[in-house]
Amino acid sequence: MASRLVVGAGAHTKALCSRLSETSVETVLITEDGDLAEWAIEQADLTVHQADPTVPSTYADLPEPVQSAAVTEHCEMVGDAIKTAHPDTHVVGFGAASRTDAVFDPSAAVATAVVDATAPRRRHLAKVRPILATADDLAILTHDTPDPDAIASGMALAAVAEQFDCPAEINYFGSISHQQNRAFVNLLDVELCRLDSTDAIADADAIALVDHARPGINDQLDRSTPIDIVIDHHPPNAPVDARYVDLDSDVGATSSLMLDYLDHFGVDLDRSLATALLFGQRVDTAQFSREVSVRDLEAAARLVEAADLTVLQRIENPGMSPSALDTIGRAITNRRRHGSIVTSFVGDPGDRDILAQAADQLLGIEDITTTLVYGLVDGTIHLSARARGTDLDVGTALREAFDRIGSAGGHADMAGGQIEIGLLVDRDEADDVGSIVERVIVDRFLEAIDDRPVRDLALDDREAVPSESVFDPPSEYGDSR
Ligand SMILES: [Mn+2]
Known part of the structure; x- marks a missing residue:
């Protein structure tokens, strides 16, 4: 030996x-x-x-x-x-x-270790310790209809809390219906608590929000609920109020931030937690192609080593239900083209998460840069939009088009929204709901795009984007006088 x-x-x-x-x-x-x-x-x-x-x-x-x-x-x-x-x-x-x-x-080596351990990030992480060390229990709340990044981040925070003998439960409002997300929760045996009311977490000694930052925004809490811990990677639209706040939009996923906590508090990165965090990163960064940073990749390198890649493959390829395939089929058949934009109304999608997949699918059509797919579920119109290879900010477009009659918004390249149908259709028009919905949604969306909300680029970058006039025909062809 x-x-x-x-x-x-x-x-x-x-x-x-x-x-x-x-x-x-x-x-x-x-x-x-x-x-x-x-x-x-x-x-x-x-x-x-x-x-x-x-x-x-x-x-x-x-x-x-x-x-x-x-x-x-x-x-x-x-x-x-x-x-x-x-x-x-x-x-x-x-x-x-x-x-x-x-x-x-x-x-x-000792000097490097001391510098690392006293770096600003580490000093900040240490501040969550007194909250976890003194809380009798912790209610972790994801955003509504949680995505893998939110669920994985909840799992990691629960593991950190356990290190402090603080029992933690991961809670959510809404549903987990996307096939991949269902496979994720089932294959990794994730314990989640679906809430119908806020009572269950009102009793908790401490409340943590993961992958979102403000109570009542993208969760069902009262806006005045006192929050103990916030860990999120989205840039907030308004000040965030909590005893401990970790808002870091340098990374593409909250899952990347959570690895810092596991390291700092010496929590074991077990196989299922590593698999969950890696999946959270992959979904939020569109397989490390969107809003990804060196920190995400460094975290991913370690997660890949610890994760179960066979299980991850099964999660990412769960197979599509026949009704989901039908909905995508309707999105393709019903598509309407407006220049480089495609809109499609699918009626009842069965499962509203399919809308996002349909919007992704339509983005694959040649010369299409923007897609909007929408459907009607229980009197509510659900929308999902995508943009690629354009300076259009589809999140802002959706917000400008629909925020007054519903709620809408999102990222520059992926966004969504909901509108109560009652706001659009009178009772006596109820026969013709479909065509009214189509007219209103498409008109408003195209109108908002005409105002061209562009992505929030740095000023220099924005000036470098060619103006529309570059593509106008030269005057000798257009002007006969
Ligand atoms: Mn996220």
Whole structure:
């Protein structure tokens, strides 16, 4: 069996032995320090030879291969002695040494660790500790109809709370109906509590919002509900009020932020949590293509190692129900083209999450940059819009078109909304609901787009976008006078 040597004396060498003996390679301590040797004899995973480390004969009888050696003192002499007995051993010397294979500087490593541990982000994370350490229990609330990022973030926060012996429950309003999300919750056995009223969480000692930031906005809480913890990556539209607030829009998913908490509080990243967080990231960043940052990718690199990729594959390819396929079929058949925009009314989609998939699907049509798919469920019109390869901000377009008669908004490239049908249709027109809905929705949407809400680019970028006039025909063709 291959072995690794630790050579030296003192507390520093002792600490090193403790750490290395936890690894799978057999650790052998070579020391002249009697106290250290005595301690080492008591250790189960450690072999010790009390001998002069500076002479080759000390190493002569060690069984091959001696894979590596960490030398904490007299590096040059010890290095020579080891190399004489075992020329292939990789010798790492602490401090400067010309005859070792690699140099390790413990004080630099400690300094780096101290800098990391006291970085602004770490100092901020530490502030959630008193809340979790003193709460009797924690109600974690996702946004309505939670997406994988919200659910995974809830799971991670619950794991952190448990570290503080604070029982935590993940709650949501709305439904989990998207096939992938259902597969996610089922395959990873996620415990979630669906709420019909706010009573259940009103009793909780502490409340945390994940993947959204304000009570009553995208959840069913009263707007005045006092909130203890907020962790979110969306830029807020208004000030956020809570005892602990972590708003960080540098990342593409709340799941990326949650890995910081697991690290900081030393919570074990188990397989199902890693799989959940990776799925949360992948969905929110559209497979790492949208609003993705280095921090997301660094977190993803670690999650990939710990996650169950077979389960992730099953979650991401759950198979489509026949009725979902029918709805997408209707979205394709009923599509209406307006230049580079496609709109489609699907009637009752059965499941409103299919609207988003249909809107994605239609975006695949040649020369189409913007799609709007909408349907009617229980007297409410649900809308889903997508934009790609255009400077149009579809979230703002949807808000401008429908916010007065319902609620609508979202990102520049993906957005959604809801409108109560009663606001659009009189009772005596009830026969012709479909065509009235189509007219009102399409007219308002196209009108809002005509006002062209562009994406919020930096001013320089915005000026660089070609103006419409570039595409006008030259005047000699258009003007005959
Ligand atoms: Mn998110």
